[in-house]
Amino acid sequence: MKKVMVGNHAVAWGVRLARVEVISAYPITPQTQVVEKLSEMCADGTLPARFIKVESEHSAMAAVIGASAAGVRAFTASSSHGLLYMHEMLHWAGGSRLPIVMVNVNRSVGAPWNIWTDQNDSLSQRDTGWVQLYCETNQEVVDTTIVAFKLAESLNVPVMLMLDGFYLSHTAEPVDVPDQELVDRFLPKRVATYKLDTEQPHAFGALVKPDAYMEMRWMQQEAFRQVPEALAGIEQDWARMFGRSYGAIESYRADDAELLLVTSGTVTSTARAVVDARRGNGEKIGLLKIKMFRPFPTALVRDALRGVPRVAVLDRNVSPGHGGIFAEELRSALYDLPDAERPELFGFVLGLGGRDITPAVIDEIIEQTRAGTVPSREDLWVGVNP
Amino acid sequence: MSESMPTTPGPHAVPQVAMSTMSTLATRTGSWKYQRPVYHDRVAPCNARCPVGIDIEGYLNLLREGRVDEARDLLLQENPLPAVTGRVCHHPCENSCNRRALDGAVAIHAVERMMGDLAHQRPAPVFKGTPRAERVAVVGSGPAGLACAYHLARFGYGVTVYEAAPEAGGMLRLGIPEYRLPRDVLDRDIARVTAHGVEIKCGVKVGTDVPWSELTSAYEAVCISTGAHTSRALDVPGENLPGVRPGLAFLRDVNSGLRPSLGERVVVVGGGNTAMDCARSAMRLGAKVTVAYRRTREQMPAIKEEIEDAMREGAEFVFLANPVEFREQGGRVHAMVCERMALGEPDASGRRRPVPTGETFVIEADTVLTAIGESAALQNFFTDVEGSDAGLRVDALGGTSRNLLYAGGDVTDLERTVADALGAGKRAAIGIDRHLRHHAGDTAELNALRFADGNLSAARWTGRDPVRRTAPVNDVVTPDDVNYTQFRRAPRHGDPHLPSAAAVQSFDEVNPGMPEAVAMEEAKRCLNCGVCIECDVCMIFCPDAAITRTDGGAYVIAMDYCKGCGICAAECPRGAITMTQDRP
Numbered sequence: 013m014k015k016v017m018v019g020n021h022a023v024a025w026g027v028r029l030a031r032v033e034v035i036s037a038y039p040i041t042p043q044t045q046v047v048e049k050l051s052e053m054c055a056d057g058t059l060p061a062r063f064i065k066v067e068s069e070h071s072a073m074a075a076v077i078g079a080s081a082a083g084v085r086a087f088t089a090s091s092s093h094g095l096l097y098m099h100e101m102l103h104w105a106g107g108s109r110l111p112i113v114m115v116n117v118n119r120s121v122g123a124p125w126n127i128w129t130d131q132n133d134s135l136s137q138r139d140t141g142w143v144q145l146y147c148e149t150n151q152e153v154v155d156t157t158i159v160a161f162k163l164a165e166s167l168n169v170p171v172m173l174m175l176d177g178f179y180l181s182h183t184a185e186p187v188d189v190p191d192q193e194l195v196d197r198f199l200p201k202r203v204a205t206y207k208l209d210t211e212q213p214h215a216f217g218a219l220v221k222p223d224a225y226m227e228m229r230w231m232q233q234e235a236f237r238q239v240p241e242a243l244a245g246i247e248q249d250w251a252r253m254f255g256r257s258y259g260a261i262e263s264y265r266a267d268d269a270e271l272l273l274v275t276s277g278t279v280t281s282t283a284r285a286v287v288d289a290r291r292g293n294g295e296k297i298g299l300l301k302i303k304m305f306r307p308f309p310t311a312l313v314r315d316a317l318r319g320v321p322r323v324a325v326l327d328r329n330v331s332p333g334h335g336g337i338f339a340e341e342l343r344s345a346l347y348d349l350p351d352a353e354r355p356e357l358f359g360f361v362l363g364l365g366g367r368d369i370t371p372a373v374i375d376e377i378i379e380q381t382r383a384g385t386v387p388s389r390e391d392l393w394v395g396v397n398p
Numbered sequence: 399m400s401e402s403m404p405t406t407p408g409p410h411a412v413p414q415v416a417m418s419t420m421s422t423l424a425t426r427t428g429s430w431k432y433q434r435p436v437y438h439d440r441v442a443p444c445n446a447r448c449p450v451g452i453d454i455e456g457y458l459n460l461l462r463e464g465r466v467d468e469a470r471d472l473l474l475q476e477n478p479l480p481a482v483t484g485r486v487c488h489h490p491c492e493n494s495c496n497r498r499a500l501d502g503a504v505a506i507h508a509v510e511r512m513m514g515d516l517a518h519q520r521p522a523p524v525f526k527g528t529p530r531a532e533r534v535a536v537v538g539s540g541p542a543g544l545a546c547a548y549h550l551a552r553f554g555y556g557v558t559v560y561e562a563a564p565e566a567g568g569m570l571r572l573g574i575p576e577y578r579l580p581r582d583v584l585d586r587d588i589a590r591v592t593a594h595g596v597e598i599k600c601g602v603k604v605g606t607d608v609p610w611s612e613l614t615s616a617y618e619a620v621c622i623s624t625g626a627h628t629s630r631a632l633d634v635p636g637e638n639l640p641g642v643r644p645g646l647a648f649l650r651d652v653n654s655g656l657r658p659s660l661g662e663r664v665v666v667v668g669g670g671n672t673a674m675d676c677a678r679s680a681m682r683l684g685a686k687v688t689v690a691y692r693r694t695r696e697q698m699p700a701i702k703e704e705i706e707d708a709m710r711e712g713a714e715f716v717f718l719a720n721p722v723e724f725r726e727q728g729g730r731v732h733a734m735v736c737e738r739m740a741l742g743e744p745d746a747s748g749r750r751r752p753v754p755t756g757e758t759f760v761i762e763a764d765t766v767l768t769a770i771g772e773s774a775a776l777q778n779f780f781t782d783v784e785g786s787d788a789g790l791r792v793d794a795l796g797g798t799s800r801n802l803l804y805a806g807g808d809v810t811d812l813e814r815t816v817a818d819a820l821g822a823g824k825r826a827a828i829g830i831d832r833h834l835r836h837h838a839g840d841t842a843e844l845n846a847l848r849f850a851d852g853n854l855s856a857a858r859w860t861g862r863d864p865v866r867r868t869a870p871v872n873d874v875v876t877p878d879d880v881n882y883t884q885f886r887r888a889p890r891h892g893d894p895h896l897p898s899a900a901a902v903q904s905f906d907e908v909n910p911g912m913p914e915a916v917a918m919e920e921a922k923r924c925l926n927c928g929v930c931i932e933c934d935v936c937m938i939f940c941p942d943a944a945i946t947r948t949d950g951g952a953y954v955i956a957m958d959y960c961k962g963c964g965i966c967a968a969e970c971p972r973g974a975i976t977m978t979q980d981r982p
Binding site for chain 2 (some may be wrong): 107
């Protein structure tokens with residue numbers, strides 16, 4: 013069934029199809045429609061979930077932590093300052109190995125106050141023990157929401173889904189809504205490994221002493237190591253049933269490329285159009301989309317970039333005092349490639365606070381990368397006069 | 399039973415999540431606390447402020463639970479005349495009600511009246527304590543005398559009440575007009591007292607028909623409750639002119655069925671309940687009434703509703719008016735000269751004092767009724783009993799300076815209200831009982847019979863208080879102790895009124911009373927200040943799930959887990975949990 017819907021409603025549809033049992037969320041621009049749509053679905057009975065109203069994002073995450081610990085499928089959504097307000101609880105969910113799925117609609121972080129998109133909100137949560145997946149289209153949002161629960165529940169890790177504020181959250185696209193019966197077969201009711209159970213009473217979340225803390229962290233790390241493979245397997249199942257898959261990364265027209273653009277989020281769609289146009293001119297330019305930021309798909313990107321002469325990384329984010337965050341992660345991932353195989357990497361910081369990234373901007377980046385002789389450690393700020 | 403959770407999987411012999419593998423008693427988190435919650439039932443302000451000493455919160459709670467007969471019996475343990483007080487009490491209970499800060503005080507008077515009327519239809523069983531050999535005489539059958547006799551009868555004594563008037567009731571019958579207190583209602587409440595075996599001898603004036611000495615020799619104890627019947631004089635020229643008369647005498651006439659002619663214009667001097675009774679009675683006799691009061695409406699001592707009713711029924715009020723002279727025409731009063739007053743500093747009563755301005759004005763009047771207070775006639779009693787112009791002096795149990803002579807009500811120098819009289823009668827009864835039983839108690843023991851610093855409880859005195867209280871402390875719950883966010887707003891139900899135009903045409907009861915169903919709803923508005931009603935809020939809010947409920951309904955706090963965070967005490971809607979640093 014095809015429906016035209018905005019990204020925020022695509023989230024709600026994904027949650028509904030995943031038969032989420034508990035939702036607790038607090039509205040914030042540009043995520044509000046997620047909460048509105050879900051509460052409507054709960055109210056009209058199309059989504060028979062318990063919607064817990066709360067006074068803050070901290071409580072929203074605390075509530076879904078409680079629900080998830082009780083063994084049910086739980087969901088929340090936030091953005092920017094709301095996500096930051098959850099920070100403590102994000103760690104708690106990660107460390108408790110609770111398979112919560114949340115959506116973060118990417119929005120810049122104040123000050124200065126700004127409601128438009130960039131990735132600094134979610135990227136600043138990278139060490140909280142959550143899988144991070146950045147989506148490009150509304151179809152991907154619906155599909156990934158469901159896939160995320162399967163991934164989360166298979167390894168007991170929480171998963172955070174990102175979509176760009178307004179560029180995706182408020183943009184309507186046709187979406188093929190997966191069939192509920194098939195989704196049910198793909199994602200059966202959650203069976204919790206650990207749960208609060210009056211039949212087997214255990215206390216959760218108590219003090220862990222130095223003799224066990226590191227072992228538990230190690231097990232968390234082990235789970236994250238398994239994520240790429242697990243996601244690949246789950247996506248294979250999904251592709252068999254629904255004919256679509258996305259991958260932790262995606263190479264687009266990358267064969268024999270002399271220059272690869274590296275993108276995440278909605279910029280990818282713009283970059284695809286630029287790549288198509290350049291390939292039409294016979295230029296050897298391709299694209300690498302990075303969907304999964306945590307765990308960082310090191311092995312995958314190394315294979316994808318090995319031997320490519322030049323790479324331009326588009327970062328809609330910045331780590332002040334360092335640079336674009338994806339670029340830094342890639343430099344780290346490519347470091348131990350042999351010199352001959354290691355691409356020259358150019359980092360570009362752009363599109364912060366919702367500034368538009370047009371094909372012309374990407375064209376300029378391509379030209380700068382071609383002209384560049386020495387890769388810049390200090391990433392280039394596109395459109396900003398120094 | 400679900401599959402067992404993997405507590406020690408993998409090579410590291412630790413679970414994937416921080417999960418207890420033994421009893422949670424391995425970590426007694428309760429040992430961290432430096433304070434702990436204790437269930438302490440405290441005192442609702444209504445109970446503390448009730449001059450009668452009624453367990454108001456207690457009977458409202460029983461009504462909430464639908465235990466109507468038990469509520470009635472609890473009420474009747476303290477108050478012999480609820481149908482009377484439900485109509486005429488000045489209800490300090492409502493003035494102190496913590497619900498005022500939310501959406502209006504509980505209309506306790508209306509609930510009490512419903513209960514009083516209901517007890518006429520469905521009387522409580524007469525309670526008689528173990529019979530006692532001693533006999534007690536009570537002089538005067540007003541509220542103080544009736545209460546004293548009633549409680550003594552319930553303590554097991556034979557009681558005889560001497561009443562000078564032809565019928566029992568004292569000021570209830572002779573002072574309070576029928577439109578406030580219908581006579582059949584009064585009769586039925588008095589019948590409850592006589593049903594307890596109390597003998598009332600009407601038309602016998604002690605000191606005249608029977609010498610006081612006969613009483614002291616024939617009875618083991620005597621209680622004087624003869625009231626205050628002398629209207630205070632204004633002490634201004636012309637006060638003795640025909641047409642100027644004490645309001646109390648006028649009320650006595652009207653309440654005895656006489657319909658004195660007043661002329662067209664009646665001026666009532668005073669701002670108390672007697673003044674209001676005079677004004678409204680005079681209007682019912684066809685007069686146009688002006689009330690002259692030397693302070694302003696705010697300082698009027700009359701019950702608020704009485705002032706409102708008098709105004710509604712058409713009485714005109716002239717404030718800051720102090721009579722200085724009555725003028726004569728044709729052998730009777732024809733005008734009252736007033737001095738304009740201004741409000742000065744507060745006096746001993748806390749009300750702002752009227753101070754003269756020197757300016758005078760004239761109010762024309764065919765009749766003037768003076769109602770500026772009453773005093774007791776003391777000359778009639780024993781010469782060796784201490785007292786003053788304000789009345790007899792009594793101790794905390796109604797004892798006078800003479801052994802086995804007790805007193806209560808308006809004859810003493812205490813507050814002069816129906817409720818205070820009922821409370822004083824009860825105190826005297828307990829005082830007499832205590833003395834005759836040679837019971838030597840101390841102040842602490844007496845205080846345990848009170849709701850905070852309120853009146854004594856007969857239920858507690860007799861050890862028949864049916865209300866279970868957990869570790870009670872005599873500490874009144876203030877609005878700060880109430881967690882108002884836990885209560886849904888529910889506006890106070892109002893009293894119905896006869897239309898004023900019709901009301902002034904007769905002496906029919908003006909307030910027909912709240913229908914029973916409405917009064918039952920009103921009872922449910924009670925916040926149950928300070929008293930645990932097992933609402934479960936503490937149990938729900940305890941972050942450590944350390945509170946459980948026993949089969950009996952009481953809560954148990956697992957001190958091994960309670961960290962003393964105080965959330966239960968903060969969330970308790972009614973201040974029934976106290977944090978303490980005492981060790982258990």
